[in-house]
Amino acid sequence: MPFRLTDDQRELRDELRTFTDEEVIPVASTLDHAGTYPNGILSGLADRGVTGLTIGESYGGRGQGNVELVVTIEELSAGLMSVGAALALHLGVAAAVEEFGTERQRDEYLPEMARFETVGALGLSEENAGSDKTAMETRAERDGSGWSLTGHKQWVTNVREADVVLLYAKTGPEDDAPENVSAFLVPTDDLSVAHEWDAIGGDSVPTARVEFEDLHVPDDRMVGQQGTALTDRRELTGGVNLPARAVGIARASLDVAVVYAGEREQFGQPIGEFQGVEWRLAEMAERVETARLLTLRAAEAADRGDADAGTLTSMAKVHATEAAVENASDAMDVHGGVGFTSEYPVERYFRDAKLLTVAGGPNDVHRNTVADAVSSE
Structure with missing residues (x-):
């Protein structure tokens, strides 16, 4: 697979990263602790056509594929996983209607779903x-x-x-x-x-x-x-959104750990200069890259209609969600005591990451999928 994003995909990534920095991260903690649905954020995504990302252009969507979905969900989840979840679940329902629904159903639902007027x-x-x-x-x-x-x-x-x-x-x-x-x-x-x-x-x-x-x-x-x-659902490929959410959390955990390690001083120097912390940050970076590559590979295989796409998605789901848990845990350790408070986002990263090991099917079920595929080779 071409592991380098296209110019259009990089443009999408940059657009969503800027949006997340400006519109999601400043309100993420408030929304999370209040349990408030991110209506304003999703409305902003609708204005940009993102709520119709994978819906066909003939129904008012952008007609993009799973690689673009992965790029989008990673960026949003790095700000607040719930935003990535809300968008992915909505697009998953739209995908089922577009793939298996009648023309009347597609005409009735998909244009409004693309505009996020029907959720x-x-x-x-x-x-x-x-x-x-x-x-x-x-x-x-x-x-x-x-x-x-x-x-x-x-x-x-x-x-x-x-x-x-x-x-x-x-x-x-x-x-x-x-x-x-x-x-x-x-x-x-x-x-x-x-x-x-x-x-x-x-x-x-x-x-x-x-x-x-x-x-x-x-x-x-x-x-x-x-x-x-049930058999129709096996043909839907949007499950790559789950490891993409995890990649976003894993990356966000690394980013905040690097910043804190550079600012926090103990024993006369930033804690990021101690080898134990340096190595921990290096391992976190490795997890982000491997999780992202597995997820992009699964997404690209799904876009090609590869028979191995489901197995690759299960691999990515297990690896990425567990990488997110490990990175969030390491970020909490780097932050020390404050990492266990709501003053910093790392405790939210840990909670959200652990949820993803169960969402979309427990990881052990996905391990069974991979094991079955390996055994049948």
Whole structure:
């Protein structure tokens, strides 16, 4: 793969880095500790066309690929991971509509999603269907000209601000699994928020459990063919956003550690001049570079339609999220006691990084994906 970004990709990176420095970092701590959704930031991204980054140009988006998605999410997550998460989840729903929806659905939803006037959320996981989505209990039964949905969804991020949820439900018998699940576009107003978690990470974009009973959904809200929703998801490649978020955190952790090590003096010299700190910073830099290269490689493979893209994404997800945890932990150590306070961002980096080792599937599940691929070679 060409590991050097193109001129256009570097221009995008620089645009988002400037935006993050000016619009995200100054308010990141306030938003995080108040648990406030970054509406203003996302509106600014909408003004720049970023909320339609991977949506096709014919629907008002920028029509860009996974490499551009990775570049964008890294830059935003270096400022506040929740911003990267909110944008990536929204674009993931749009990708499903564009890839599997009807032309009518694409015309109705995608232009407004590109402008962030319609915000998407994902309703996939359940209390007993985390890594194993075939265990979901939500069912959709035929109801005249539509479907009647009963069940719940857990970890529905963005739901408070979203307009529509891409909600998955079983429409066929258990023996047909995994080809017994369908996806529906459901207005958030039709869902009841039963519980909102007070999580230790990603506080600006809270996640909730939603419930519904005998919810009527018209036939024309089904996205894709009946029973194919889980298998369809395997064709979506936006999962590279997760390691990209982690790369952003890992890089931000390194950046603040370098600054603090140059400013903080002990025993008559900056602590960054002690070899133990120098080596720690060097290891942090190595983690950032290897995590970024793995993530870009996975993104480029996905853009090419490479059969190994899913395996590469799992590799990147494991490596990058664990690199982010290690870098955030090292940054806290470099900062000493103040690193454990909210006066500095490193404690947020650690909380957000640890969340990413679970989000999008626990890392051990992704290790299984890689192991299966290796064993089958």
